[in-house]
Amino acid sequence: MQSYNLTHLKQLEAEAIFIMREVAAQFEKPVLLFSGGKDSIVMVRLAQKAFAPAKFPFPLMHIDTGHNFVEAIEFRDDMVAKLGANLIVRYVQDSIDKGRAQDEKGPNPSRNGLQTITLLDAIEEFKFDAAFGGGRRDEEKARAKERFFSHRDEFGQWDPKNQRPELWNLFNGRKNPGEHFRVFPLSNWTEMDVWQYIASEKLDIPNLYFTHKREIVVRDGALLAKSDFITLLNDEKYEERIVRFRTVGDMTCTGAVESTADNLDDIIQEVASARQTERGTRADDKRSEAAMEDRKKQGYF
Amino acid sequence: MNTEIEEKIDSQKYLEMDLLRFTTAGSVDDGKSTLIGRLLYDSKAIFEDQMDAIEEVSNRKGKGYVDLSLLTDGLRAEREQGITIDVAYRYFATPKRKFIISDTPGHIQYTRNMVTGASTANLAIILVDARKGVIEQTCRHSFIASLLQIKHVIVCINKMDLVNFKQEVFEKIQQDYKDFASKLSIPDIRFIPISALMGDNVVDRSENMAWYEGSTLLHTLENVNISSDQNFVDAxxxxxxxxxxxxxxxxxxxxxxxxxxxxxxxxxxxxxxxxxxxxxxxxxxxxxxxxxxxxxxxxxxxxxxxxxxxxxxxxxxxKANNQPQNSQDVELMICWLNEKQLVPNGKYVIRHTTKEARCIIKDVRYKMNINTLHRVEDDTTIGLNDIGRILIRTTSPLFYDSYNKNRFTGSVILIDEFTNETVGAGMII
Missing domain, CATH: 2.40.30.10 (Translation factors)
Incomplete structure (x- = not known):
């Protein structure tokens, strides 16, 4: 008998496409959470593949903290225009203005946690019943426990101890009114898989991921980019370094790494020999051992 | 810690890698976390910041060693209670293959997690403590691997260092396991004497067990042939x-x-x-x-x-000349996943491939005693973590194959109509 083999990337792709189609079939109003970061760029590519030659049957939504890298927003708008996709943007600033959220105090107040409020409000506003996220289990240990179909109660909360078992490729998206699901098609991907996929699919990504000169400040070991949202402490000062970003999120908590990688192959080599996890540059995860679990329980991405 | 990895990875080779999903069964005492920790560490899948974090926590908790189980126990409650509640997925790759580990807790009450982890696995690693030999838990794990039709099982006889690396100990356990496994249907069973703590036969060959001529665990994982495990016959x-x-x-x-x-x-x-x-x-x-x-x-x-x-x-x-079975009356082996026990004559939502229907439980044939593999016919209550054989009738016909023939057209889940929870995992006979 002839043997049929799919490479691991093709298997991961097939799995993610299966998940996306399952969501389109089981839910009435899905949405794809899109930040312009590498994982969401891969998600959009997979959505295109899942429904071709039709357009994917859901809008994109960005929860905008206002603390963005300019490059990421430009890239986002450019990509959406090329796709002809429908992009919804909801602003954390609006939640603050309405009194539904309040900025943190301190030298680099993060709006990372506040995104949850804006996100849940937007899910309610549009009556979305499933929201795709680009989260991966290899990112962080609470995420390692996450399901493909992750149930959220009417408060948007995750109950990690009481999750539905997921067997074979049977996914249970049944829910009561007011509840919704978060769906993670990239669950089984690693950072390396994402980069390999970007390379093999020749996907465009924001320049932030490639090496460039930038003014940064070193705080608690993290290299934070110069921005209006950061207040320098006593003896801190900005200095120019050759850096790139491994993840792109809120400017106040996304750290850069020193790197000269200016193409995908170099990035892949760097990922292969990296000794720090990609979220090791994220100050938001370092707040406590269970920082991610606590945020996720409340409805974070 | 490794300082720098000098060798460049071959991008093209990486694109040609295949994927092996395996599950690990065993309790903390068997050294399961240590084994996984070693595989991840030796394949460089544990990063410095993760290592720093667990070192810091291990020290804070006054442990005299780096507790690698902290890597897999991701939830606060798990760390507090020192137990694994849920399936944890871990990832690592060697130049040959990418691996997905579903790491499942070994306690008796967590059969449900083992079944979940096993449902997508190509291979199972079953850990046996060389000092204890084949115990009830070994039998239970093996039965589940067999029931879920995992084609390849590697029995790792661990802690060989504590029995002076003696060949007789290994051979005795191997024979005991074979005697028991003759009642199961696992086509490919291999035995490897290891010491997860010392690293013997995990990644590198053991110098302490020259008598063992087989492959190391990692070498076996990299080379086991899984390409013919899928059904390429029945379209x-x-x-x-x-x-x-x-x-x-x-x-x-x-x-x-x-x-x-x-x-x-x-x-x-x-x-x-x-x-x-x-x-x-x-x-x-x-x-x-x-x-x-x-x-x-x-x-x-x-x-x-x-x-x-x-x-x-x-x-x-x-295809016209090769059709699946087609019936409303279906016999299943069911593993119960919910605290609310199965209701005889109860109605449930059933999902099979992409189809959703409703079904009624017509009969509970028997319950399995999963430690002895005996059928229990006088007690047919099916509660959390029980496995039994049932007959159901569905509202519309299912087109199915037996689970033994095809995992994906032979499996169903039952869903509680009121709570929407997934309560049962069924394998069609």
Whole structure:
């Protein structure tokens, strides 16, 4: 008998496409959470593949903290225009203005946690019943426990101890009114898989991921980019370094790494020999051992 | 810690890697976390910041060693209670393969997690403590591996260092296991004497066990042949979603999206749509990257047909001369996943491939004592973590194969109609 083999990337792709189609079939109003970061760029590519030659049957939504890298927003708008996709943007600033959220105090107040409020409000506003996220289990240990179909109660909360078992490729998206699901098609991907996929699919990504000169400040070991949202402490000062970003999120908590990688192959080599996890540059995860679990329980991405 | 990895990875080779999913069964005492920790550490999948974090926590908790189980126990409650509650997934790669580990807790009450982890695994590692030999838990784990039709089992006889690396100990356990496993249906069983703590026969060959001539664990994981484990004979294509672009360019396009769950489909193949029974020919197999000459498991593709016939989600495309069984009365082995026990004559939602229906529990034939493998016929209550055989009747016919023939067209889940929870995992007999 002839043997049929799919490479691991093709298997991961097939799995993610299966998940996306399952969501389109089981839910009435899905949405794809899109930040312009590498994982969401891969998600959009997979959505295109899942429904071709039709357009994917859901809008994109960005929860905008206002603390963005300019490059990421430009890239986002450019990509959406090329796709002809429908992009919804909801602003954390609006939640603050309405009194539904309040900025943190301190030298680099993060709006990372506040995104949850804006996100849940937007899910309610549009009556979305499933929201795709680009989260991966290899990112962080609470995420390692996450399901493909992750149930959220009417408060948007995750109950990690009481999750539905997921067997074979049977996914249970049944829910009561007011509840919704978060769906993670990239669950089984690693950072390396994402980069390999970007390379093999020749996907465009924001320049932030490639090496460039930038003014940064070193705080608690993290290299934070110069921005209006950061207040320098006593003896801190900005200095120019050759850096790139491994993840792109809120400017106040996304750290850069020193790197000269200016193409995908170099990035892949760097990922292969990296000794720090990609979220090791994220100050938001370092707040406590269970920082991610606590945020996720409340409805974070 | 490793300082720097000098060798450049070969990007092209990475793209050609395949994927092995395996599950690990055993309790904390068997050294399961240590073994996983070692595989991850030696394959450089543990990063410095993760290592720093668990070192810091281990010290804070006054442990005299780096507790690698902290890597997999991701939830606060797990760390507090020192137990693993849920399946944890871990990832690592060698130049040959990418691996997905579903690490499942070994306590008796967590059969449900073991079944979940095993449902997608190609291979199971079962850990045996060399000092204790084959115990009840070993039998339970092996039974579940067999029930879930895992084709490859590696029995790792661990802590060989504590029995002076004696060959007799290894051979005795191997024989005991073989005697017991003759009652199971696992086609490929291998035995490896290891010391997860010292690293013997995990990644590197043991110098302490020159008498062992087999492969190391990692070498076995890298080389076990899984390409023939999937069913490439019986063509099955459950329709997941119908794609109709309704754009000018693709005005008449009607594609059936789904994942190939068995066999091989090619353009020109005669196919029958179930349940309607109408036949047609495959016109094209579409992907965004172009049309394909063939589609096989586990590819996600879109199939177009020569003629327009009425097909929707939950239907199945098969070949005329090779059709699945078709019935409303289905016998299952069921593993119960919920605290609320199975209700005899109760009604549940059932999901099978892409189809959803309702079903009623007609009979509980027996319950398995999973430690002795005996059938219990006088007590047929099926509660959390119980495994039994049941008969159900569904509201509409299922097109299915036996689980032994095809994992994906032979499996179902039962869902509580009121709580929407997944309460049962069934394997069709």
């Amino acid at each position: 099955r294509f459950p329709v997941q979603y119908v794609i109709r672009p309704q754009s000018d360019e693709f005005h008449d396009f009607r594609g059936y999206a789904g994942r190939v769950e068995g066999g091989v489909f090619k353009p020109g193949d005669e196919v029958v749509a179930l349940p309607s029974g109408f036949s047609s020919k495959i016109k094209t197999i579409e992907t965004i990257d172009g049309q394909l000459a063939e589609a096989y498991p586990p590819m996600s593709v879109t199939i177009t047909l020569e003629t327009e016939i009425d097909i929707s989600r939950g239907d199945m495309l098969v």
